[in-house]
Amino acid sequence: MGEVEVASEELLRHFGPLSYEEIGFLLNKMAALLDKRGMNITIRKKVYAAMVESLENIYKHQDHISDDVAYLPKFSLLVNAQSLSLFISNSILNHKVNLLKSKLDKVNSLDKDGLKDLYKNTILSGNVSPKGGAGLGIINIAKVSENKINYTFTAINDKYSYFTLNVLISLNNTK
């Protein structure tokens, strides 16, 4: 059965460099907006966790391109009758693309128990840097989303690409 295209409404957006304070501001705004729409605590906590991990990832790891404003960090939160959808974009050095892509493909290949095991093994391996790193944030996003993570890498030039992560959080139940 084909998916029916559903119109989405944008609840929240950010464009431009991201400060640590800005992340807190966006989180508070999200919590207030979803609360106003009567969304339950489980959904709000899922969105909260996905936002923290993805926005902190931009804050800590973004590779700046100084002379092109089109590729600044971007965040938006959309809602439709079925799901909440987060889009998070930032520029990234091309040489980091393959590693990130393989981490995303890895989490997308796993079910809930597989993600749990990967999370445990990642912490136990001791390869987690103080910044997070080692893909623990991506595993967390996949765990709370319970959907496959969509992503794109668009080449900007021979040095940089623009990375967009799309995280879906279903509104009706947990799979």
Next chain:
Amino acid sequence: MKSFQINGTAVSPAVDFNLETRVLELSGYSRPENVRDFYFPLIQWLDELNTVQMKNLSMNVSIEPFAFKFKFIYFNSSSAKFIYDIIIMLNGFQKEGFPIKIYWFYDSDDDELREAGEELSDMANVPFFYVETKRESSTDK
């Protein structure tokens, strides 16, 4: 040695390591900007506490049991590694003869937080005592 307290914020947990009540508690949100700077002093304090307890033990002074209470609402993946390190540390204390029980609090609506506790307990191979709580307000994030 003195008790150790830090007020909680929207990004870092409240710390209440109380030597009088022998309850060590971490509560609230954990996504500090610099997770190492936040957790390192806590780890140092716990290490010092263990040193004092071991000294007492070696002098045949009886040592009272402590309780460590994790009362998180949320912790991010960078914090998870440090929380795991603390749990491993507490387990080491127990093995050396310093009795300390670990309590993991979670809201009745928050299965994921309970699961996070079970995962940490499983990873560190340390039993936790789980305490279910009821949310007081619907405005919590």
